[in-house]
Amino acid sequence: MRFGMPWPGRDVGREAEQAGVEAFCAGEFADHDAYLTVADIVANTERALAGPAIAYAFARTPYAHATALRQLHAQAPGRLFLGLGSAAFRINRDWLGVPAERPVARIADTVGAVRAWLHAENGERVRYAGEFHDLDADVRAPVLGRLDIPVLLAAFNARMAATAGRVADGVVGHGLFTGSWWNDVVRPAVARGAGDGDGDPAGTRPLEHGWIITAVDDHAPERAIADARRMIAFYLTVRTYDPFVAHHGWEEPVARLRDAFRVGDTDAMVRAVTDDMLTRIAVCGTTADAKDALARRAGSLPRDVGYFAAPSFMVSRGRRAAYARAALALIGALPDPV
Numbered sequence: 001m002r003f004g005m006p007w008p009g010r011d012v013g014r015e016a017e018q019a020g021v022e023a024f025c026a027g028e029f030a031d032h033d034a035y036l037t038v039a040d041i042v043a044n045t046e047r048a049l050a051g052p053a054i055a056y057a058f059a060r061t062p063y064a065h066a067t068a069l070r071q072l073h074a075q076a077p078g079r080l081f082l083g084l085g086s087a088a089f090r091i092n093r094d095w096l097g098v099p100a101e102r103p104v105a106r107i108a109d110t111v112g113a114v115r116a117w118l119h120a121e122n123g124e125r126v127r128y129a130g131e132f133h134d135l136d137a138d139v140r141a142p143v144l145g146r147l148d149i150p151v152l153l154a155a156f157n158a159r160m161a162a163t164a165g166r167v168a169d170g171v172v173g174h175g176l177f178t179g180s181w182w183n184d185v186v187r188p189a190v191a192r193g194a195g196d197g198d199g200d201p202a203g204t205r206p207l208e209h210g211w212i213i214t215a216v217d218d219h220a221p222e223r224a225i226a227d228a229r230r231m232i233a234f235y236l237t238v239r240t241y242d243p244f245v246a247h248h249g250w251e252e253p254v255a256r257l258r259d260a261f262r263v264g265d266t267d268a269m270v271r272a273v274t275d276d277m278l279t280r281i282a283v284c285g286t287t288a289d290a291k292d293a294l295a296r297r298a299g300s301l302p303r304d305v306g307y308f309a310a311p312s313f314m315v316s317r318g319r320r321a322a323y324a325r326a327a328l329a330l331i332g333a334l335p336d337p338v
Contacts, residue, residue, distance in 0.1 A: 006309050026055075180248065213309060216283070216327055
């Protein structure tokens with residue numbers, strides 16, 4: 001597995017690449033754009049993989065996703081990947097003002113349309129006919145040429161994971177993922193989808209990228225652990241993850257943390273996250289604690305790229321940068337995935 005991290009900024013990022021980090025990803029939210037961040041990554045690194053993990057799939061047209069990647073490819077050929085996420089129903093409807101219904105079918109069609117632009121050759125029309133996208137573009141300029149950039153889908157539940165196996169090159173796993181969720185739900189679903197799909201390229205194992213909640217601080221390990229618990233709690237306020245909660249038998253603590261979230265009691269949210277939840281999801285505490293966690297968690301890590309991600313919920317930018325630097329001590333401790 002390659003050691004990656006969300007882009008920590010150019011200063012820490014350059015240091016991280018020199019230390020051996022092999023991939024950087026860019027998230028997306030109301031205050032940061034995925035492709036602008038990827039542009040910063042490729043401008044300030046030399047070898048590492050770079051890409052959105054994820055970009056909101058429906059915030060842009062397939063044309064816009066593809067043209068951004070083409071421009072980035074000119075600066076970082078062979079280093080790019082594209083991670084797309086469907087985003088939450090309310091984000092699509094209320095923030096982006098785009099249709100929010102049938103996100104699985106819509107994102108599958110988006111992958112096909114993005115690929116039509118990425119695979120377009122000079123002198124050929126760009127054609128794609130899908131349920132949501134219909135392209136017939138005659139680009140009379142020598143600006144195209146096939147780009148085989150891997151396309152991954154953020155896949156939490158089984159249906160989206162199967163869709164990733166069917167139409168994409170792999171998945172981007174969530175920071176909540178446990179070994180059980182990878183092995184019992186996500187990987188079997190991806191395999192089912194890949195068995196009857198048109199993923200590209202054919203005949204290869206689907207790629208696995210994934211986020212890993214990571215908070216290491218040898219001077220204040222209790223604060224690092226609390227930050228990891230708070231991040232887990234914040235994620236679990238989202239009901240989309242209810243099948244994950246039921247799979248692990250965590251309904252009671254999740255009900256408590258959601259009650260605490262509704263009244264703004266973040267301390268109670270932290271207390272509601274059990275030791276079992278923390279151990280199975282996060283890498284946190286001292287450097288020694290984190291290395292021990294990695295030693296027992298080969299099956300709960302993505303097989304190809306793991307993004308060791310500092311908690312972000314109620315954590316300052318400075319502390320996130322400190323967590324990113326501290327995580328570099330874990331590079332040599334990675335186990336072989338199973």
